[in-house]
Structures are given as structure tokens and as C-alpha cells.
Amino acid sequence: MKISFDALALAPAVVPMVGALLVLLVDVVLPGRARLPWVLAVLACLGGLGALIVGAVTGGHGTSLCDASGGCYWQADQTGVGLQGLALASAAVVAVLALAEKTSDMPGTKGHPAVRAMLVLAATAGCVGVVAARDLxxxxxxxxxxxxxxxxxxxxxxxxxxxxxxxxxxxxxxxxFAVLALGAAVWFAATGTASMTGDQVLDAFADPARKPLVVLAMMLVIAGVGFKLSLAPFHAWTPEAFEGSGSWVAAFLATTSKVGALGGMLVVLRAASSLGSSALTALAVVAALSMTVGNVMAWRQDGALRFMAWSTVAQAGWVVLPMTVVAGGSVTAAAAYLALYTIGTLAVFVVLAALEDARSREHETTIGDLRGLFRTRPMMAATLALGLLALAGLPPSIIGVVAKIVALKPVVAGGVWWLVVIALLNAVLGVAVYLRWIAAMFAPVATPAPENDDVSEEAAAVAALSGNEPELTPLPRPKKVYGVLAALVSLAVVTTSLAPNVLLALF
Structure with a gap:
């Protein structure tokens, strides 16, 4: 059997994997270079992104490994190409954050930069590849x-x-993985093929004897991918992993990893799009539960990493919201919302990484640490505010408003009104959740009271008469790389807010 091969279509996934091997090889030849592996990681991600852009500009079809019958084992349409680019771009940002990290201040990180860079590139290759995979x-x-x-x-x-x-x-x-493997086995038993295309699924669904197997396979796959997307009730790992991993690893888990998970889910849901909305009822329940649980728990968090973990759970519900109905544009809407979520989340994590770098790493950044940030570090505060406003869906981050409207549109068209009501209620709750952290940046810094009450009262009286506020102790200036990243993600939020079609056109 003759198989056609298109190297350019495979390059976005192959380049990061080759980069992972190169990182290990260079570490053997030039050991002890803590920054070099991350430089190679950034270049590998950008190289994969460049190959993707070249393929899109030259009119490549994004298909490879095709047999004589026309079936392809690797296929990326416009939405798939957009998700691949999103994964590579977010991984590049994460690699830059890792490059800027003070590894000497972190326990347990010495001697591991090459291994960690290799792991990031390997996971990125998986996220890029799963979007285009067309066999089980x-x-x-x-x-x-x-x-x-x-x-x-x-x-x-x-x-x-x-x-x-x-x-x-x-x-x-x-x-x-066990749930996914079981779902894949049931899928194969129901359809009789490992190909993940709609024709075989439709034939199996039309057969009364095989119809229950198709539905069971769908439920198992949705549950398995739900773990990776941090969808409730499969989200228990998210707060613990985020809190224990540090800012840049948490950023990778929240962005690049989620792009791969959504890409994997889209492959399955596209193949089963002909089954009708009844097969997606479970996904609708999961979306509603994720939004609600995520927002309620995020409201209670004072630690930044746990807050972002629960925010990820809530936003995952919004990501899968359009896919709960069979409607035109639902897949595009899900991908577009994921892009908005990725940009906003990266903006938040860039600032958290900068604060972590400027302070001692003995404790996690908390909401109290943000008090007075608009006065001491206005640029970082503005970037953080833009990211949080985008996630909340509030101006001036207009793209957040547009993304929520785009996500709701297929559900409204499908007439699933109970889900629309829950989504709108969670949108309001989400505003309160994110504004709480934005308000902290405007709040004055609490100063500890002196032990001598007489001195304290006298100082307070003098301050009141003079109209002076306690002087803030500014944070050490973050490294320039954080300022550059903050400017880039802020520019991305502003550009997509001024011209939302720029983002929507990618998918």
C-alpha cells in the first residue's frame, strides 16, 4: 500500500520533538549550561510555528500519511492549524518564562534544565500532533x-x-488513560475500524445493535479528555498540581496542555457530530458544573496559583460550552474561546512569574501581595488587569466579551436554554471573582502597627493632618524579559480587542 508523505504538514510536531532530542544531545556535549536548553526550546517552538505559517501561506492542505483510497492519518484543517499555532506560541512564551527563572533560588532545580526543556518540547509535540491525528x-x-x-x-x-x-x-x-483506552476499545468494537471519521460512526449509530456502543464510547472519551481539560468532576488534580509546580509550569499546564486536550476532544466530537445533540447532553452537564464549581471555588482562594487553577476549571466549562450542541460554527467558537483564554491566562502568569522572580520564592504569591501594585509597578499591574478582564469578559478587554458571545451563540441557536441561563449566571459570578483580584492592586498597602501605641497614634495624627499616605516599598525591578513579555501579551489583548476578527479568522 502506497502512503503519501508531506513533510511540511508534519513539521509543526516534528520540529519540537527533534528539538527535544537536540537539547539532550547538547547537554551531553556542553554540560552545565543552564540557559542554553531553554534557548533551544524557544527556537524549536518558533521553528515549528514558522513551519506552520509557511504551510498556511503556501496553501498546504495540512494532510499527510494518506493512502490510495484518499484516507489520511494526519489531517489538520483551518481550526486544527490555528490550535497548533496556539500550542506552539504558548509553549514558546512558557519557555521564555523558564529561561528567565532564577533556577539557583529554587530547591531541586539544579542540574535539571535540559531535562525540563526536553519535557516541555515533548509535551508540546504531543499537543500539536493530537490535533491532526485521525486514527485511534x-x-x-x-x-x-x-x-x-x-x-x-x-x-x-x-x-x-x-x-x-x-x-x-x-x-x-x-x-x-485507562478510561480513554477503554473508550477507544469500545469505539473500535462499535465501528469496526480505528479510523476517526464520521462515516463509520454514522453507520454504526444507524445500527440499533451498535448504537449503545457508540454512545458509550463517546461518554468514555469525553470523561477521559475531561480529566486533561480540568472539567468538573474530573478536576481534582488541578489545584494541587498548580500549587506545587510554580508559575511557569502552571502556565504550561493551563495553556499549552489545554490546547492539546481540546484538540483531542475536537477530533472525537467532529467524528460524532452526526449523532445529534442527544449524545452531547453529558458534555452540557459537565460544562455547567465546571463553570459553577470553578467560579465558586476561585472566589474563596487567596493564593494566586490555586486561584488560577480554579479559574482554569471555570474557563474549561466555557471552552466546551459551544460543543454541547450540534450547530454550525460550534467547533470554531470553542477554538476561538480557547485562544482568548490562553492569551488572558498567559498575561496573568507573566506577571505572577515576574513577582515570583522579584520576591523570595519561599511562599506563593497571594492576593495580599498585589496590594498597591498599580502604584509600585504600573506596567505589570496593567498587564495583570488586562488578562483578568479578558477572562472576566469585561471592557476594555473587549475580546473577552466577544469570546463569551461567540461561545454562547451555538447554544442559543440550539435552544438549550437551561445551559444559557447557567452560563449567564456564571458570567456574572466570574466578574465578581476576577474584580476581587483587580481591586487588590488598587488597595493601599497595609502597614504593621508599631508596638508603642502612643507613637502609633501620634504618627497617624501627623499623617492625617499632612494628608500623606504611608510610603510604599516598591518591588525590585523585574528583569527586562518580563517587561517584554508583558508588553507582548498586553499588545495581543489590545489588538484582538480592537479587531476581534483577527483572532476569529485564525480558526
């Missing part, structure tokens, strides 16, 4: 390639929290 075997391998390296990334941070987070993530990954 490749799909399963690639979605696990996008997951397993993340466990090691969390563990390599060192410390009790990292070990706990890595163990929680590992157990979850194993359970989700």
Missing part, C-alpha cells in the same frame, strides 16, 4: 505524550508540595 492509535499515543511529561515537570520542582501535586497528577493521568 496515534490519537491515544499523542494525547498521552501531551500529558505524561507534565507529571515530571511538576515533580522536578522539588519539595513536598511538588511531590504531592505530581502524585495527584500521575494518578489522574493513569485513570484518564
Amino acid at each position: 492509535g496515534s490519537w491515544l499515543v499523542l494525547i498521552e505524550l501531551a500529558t505524561i511529561p507534565s507529571v515530571a515537570l511538576v515533580a522536578l520542582r522539588g519539595g513536598r508540595q511538588a511531590a504531592h501535586g505530581a502524585l495527584t497528577l500521575l494518578v489522574t493521568a493513569l485513570v484518564s
